[in-house]
Amino acid sequence: MKFFKKVGIGLTALALSTTLFLPYTANSQTVEAAQKAKGKVTLLESDYVYNSSGHKIKLKQNRGTHSYNIPNGFSADPKGYLTTEMIVYDDDSRTSYPYYGTKKINGQKFYHLGHNYYINNANVLKVNGRNITQGKLTIKHDALIYTKTGKTTGKKLRTNTVVKYQGKAKTATKAPKYFYYLNDVARYFQAKYVPAHKIKGKYFYSLGHNSYIKAANVGYINGHIARYNGVSSATVLKNTASITVNYSAVKRKLKKGQKIKLDLTVIPYQNDGFEGYLYRLHDYPDEYVDEDDVKLKKNLPIIDYRDLVYTYVTPVTDNSVELYDTFGKATGKRIIKPQYSNLTVDGLMYLWVPEENKAELFYHCLNYSDASVIDANQPNPVPNSEPTYPAKKQALFYGNNFIKVNDVKYVSGLKLKALNTIAQAENGQKIATGADKQELLTLFNEGKDLAQNSAYHDLMSNYDCALRNASAMLRSDKATVTQVDEAVWYVKTAKKQLTTMSTPPGD
Numbered sequence: 001m002k003f004f005k006k007v008g009i010g011l012t013a014l015a016l017s018t019t020l021f022l023p024y025t026a027n028s029q030t031v032e033a034a035q036k037a038k039g040k041v042t043l044l045e046s047d048y049v050y051n052s053s054g055h056k057i058k059l060k061q062n063r064g065t066h067s068y069n070i071p072n073g074f075s076a077d078p079k080g081y082l083t084t085e086m087i088v089y090d091d092d093s094r095t096s097y098p099y100y101g102t103k104k105i106n107g108q109k110f111y112h113l114g115h116n117y118y119i120n121n122a123n124v125l126k127v128n129g130r131n132i133t134q135g136k137l138t139i140k141h142d143a144l145i146y147t148k149t150g151k152t153t154g155k156k157l158r159t160n161t162v163v164k165y166q167g168k169a170k171t172a173t174k175a176p177k178y179f180y181y182l183n184d185v186a187r188y189f190q191a192k193y194v195p196a197h198k199i200k201g202k203y204f205y206s207l208g209h210n211s212y213i214k215a216a217n218v219g220y221i222n223g224h225i226a227r228y229n230g231v232s233s234a235t236v237l238k239n240t241a242s243i244t245v246n247y248s249a250v251k252r253k254l255k256k257g258q259k260i261k262l263d264l265t266v267i268p269y270q271n272d273g274f275e276g277y278l279y280r281l282h283d284y285p286d287e288y289v290d291e292d293d294v295k296l297k298k299n300l301p302i303i304d305y306r307d308l309v310y311t312y313v314t315p316v317t318d319n320s321v322e323l324y325d326t327f328g329k330a331t332g333k334r335i336i337k338p339q340y341s342n343l344t345v346d347g348l349m350y351l352w353v354p355e356e357n358k359a360e361l362f363y364h365c366l367n368y369s370d371a372s373v374i375d376a377n378q379p380n381p382v383p384n385s386e387p388t389y390p391a392k393k394q395a396l397f398y399g400n401n402f403i404k405v406n407d408v409k410y411v412s413g414l415k416l417k418a419l420n421t422i423a424q425a426e427n428g429q430k431i432a433t434g435a436d437k438q439e440l441l442t443l444f445n446e447g448k449d450l451a452q453n454s455a456y457h458d459l460m461s462n463y464d465c466a467l468r469n470a471s472a473m474l475r476s477d478k479a480t481v482t483q484v485d486e487a488v489w490y491v492k493t494a495k496k497q498l499t500t501m502s503t504p505p506g507d
Contacts, residue, residue: 037098039128041111044138044223046086046095047123049074051116054105057082071115073097084119094125108160122160125223133223137165137194137205140219140226146212150200157213166206167195169222175301178203178215180224189302194221216298225299231263231282232298234289242287245278245305251287260294265302277302311416312342313363313408321408322376323401324362326483328353331401332376335367343408346493348416350425351402352482359425361418362402364490368458399465400490419489420482428482436484437474443491444470459498466494 048056059068059080068080075083087095097119099111109121122138125131139161145153157163172179172191179193196203196215204212218226235257242252245266254260261282268278278288279296306312315321320334321343328351337343347364367373420428447467466487473479473487 035100035114037100039099040096041099041119041124042094042096042126042129043084043086043119044123044125044133044220046075046084047120048077049082049084049113050105050110050118050120052103052105052118054110054118057117082117084123099127108158109162120160122162122220131223133162133220135164136162136222137213137218137226138162138220139213139217141217143213143217145207146199146204146214147210148197148199148212150202153211157217163207163213165194165221166208169194175227175229177229178218178226179229180221180226181302182224192222192224227301228298229301230298231261232296232300234260234262234279234294234296236260236289236294238293240289240293242281242284242289243278244286245288245308252281252284254289254293260289262289262294262296262300265300266308267302267304307413309414310366311345311363311413312411313345313403314342314411315408316406320374321403323365323373323403324351325401326351326486328360328362328402329355330376333373333401334376334378335365335401335403336372336374338372342411343403345403345416346497347419347489348405349419349486349489350422352425352429359422361405363405363408363416365401365403366462367399367401368461399462400469420485425482428485429480431477432473432479432481432484436481437479440470440484440488440491441474443488444474447491447495459494463491463494463498466491 051057059070059076059082061068061080068076070076071082073085075085077083084097085095097111097113100114101112102121103110103112103118105118110118111121111124111127112118125133139157139159141159143157143161145155145157147153169192171182172193175191176193176196178196179191182190182192194205196205197212198204199212203215205215205218206212215226216228220226236254236259238256240254242254244251245268262279263282264280266278266280266288277291279291279294279300281287281289315337319337321337323331323333323335325331335343344366345363346366349362349364350359351362352359444467447463447470470487470491473484
């Protein structure tokens with residue numbers, strides 16, 4: 001199982017025991033007798049190890065095998081070239097190595113790790129705990145230097161050059177064209193950026209003294225991966241196929257060497273640790289490709305899987321919110337906000353509120369636990385406290401309730417659009433006829449035969465609740481058109497969640 005991959009680590013890996021992610025320090029190497037380490041260097045990312053001449057170190061292959069003699073604390077690429085290891089838990093817990101001095105090789109600074117092993121300064125985040133990347137850009141491939149009018153100066157910066165930029169980093173309310181994340185492993189990523197200058201339609205960073213480089217040539221900003229808010233080209237590395245965001249289906253065939261367009265990096269749902277990102281196909285927004293199967297030209301914005309399929313809200317006051325039924329009437333119950341997450345909703349619609357003689361906007365609330373629901377007259381629970389769950393799970397009574405939009409605020413995820421209009425909510429108060437119920441009857445009959453093979457009991461429970469609600473509407477001679485329409489929507493939505501989602505929406 002690959003628990004670590006690249007510098008950004010997925011959210012699910014954060015749930016693992018923190019003892020797995022202590023800072024890693026390579027074992028002390030056998031160096032000259034009197035030599036003493038000057039301290040430690042902490043890495044930005046894994047990279048090749050070089051000799052004193054600046055050449056990559058090729059390991060010897062074990063006789064009669066395809067394996068290599070890899071020194072303790074290091075790794076190797078498929079061709080046997082020595083690389084550093086890279087373990088990341090967060091920005092303060094990364095792989096470190098002892099170093100024994102520095103050396104200029106081909107004009108660039110390298111750190112000596114002993115044994116004639118050297119690593120490039122471009123891949124160092126900290127030296128003896130001091131961050132050396134602040135106010136600096138790391139060049140990811142050769143970059144020409146331009147003037148402010150867009151003319152080349154005849155000079156260029158080589159790959160892995162580290163340079164200071166002009167200006168100050170700022171917090172972005174919306175990710176600009178080029179940016180970085182302040183914390184590469186945060187649940188909700190905070191975008192930061194260094195103001196770029198637009199010259200002849202391209203974005204440039206200023207180095208001062210009338211010197212500019214293209215933003216596209218920058219790999220790291222202040223020690224964080226530089227990202228591009230747009231569409232990036234990528235090369236397919238092997239014959240593969242596109243997948244859905246939860247790996248539930250194989251779709252489009254992709255051939256080795258094929259050029260494709262990608263526009264988003266996704267942290268997928270994982271059962272037991274982060275195994276790598278998915279990238280979204282720009283021309284087919286419901287399809288994705290695994291990061292191991294492509295070589296990406298530009299790093300893209302990151303989003304968590306859940307924010308592509310769910311919507312999260314939080315109470316405006318306290319840590320619980322009142323629940324309403326399909327008549328727009330208060331049920332006398334409140335739902336508690338989970339301690340480490342937010343309330344999950346999956347629909348937005350207008351309900352007619354007879355007492356107020358008007359339509360109001362409501363969210364359909366997803367919930368799988370009776371213990372999450374309390375009486376409205378109960379004292380509000382202590383903020384961020386978890387409800388006490390019963391030893392035996394009760395019947396699902398609270399699967400089809402609503403919360404007022406005005407009682408909560410949006411946190412993240414899908415931006416929902418109203419499923420109906422105010423006029424439809426008002427006109428839908430008439431009693432539903434047999435013809436109005438025909439679609440619901442068809443869905444109900446189909447649902448009775450659906451095989452209960454979901455890996456997630458809560459998803460099946462939600463679908464069962466939708467069918468019980470449909471049954472009640474079909475049997476009732478007082479069900480309104482709005483209630484029947486909502487029941488149709490609920491069955492369809494619960495079925496889609498049951499058959500396509502990797503994790504219960506209420507988790």
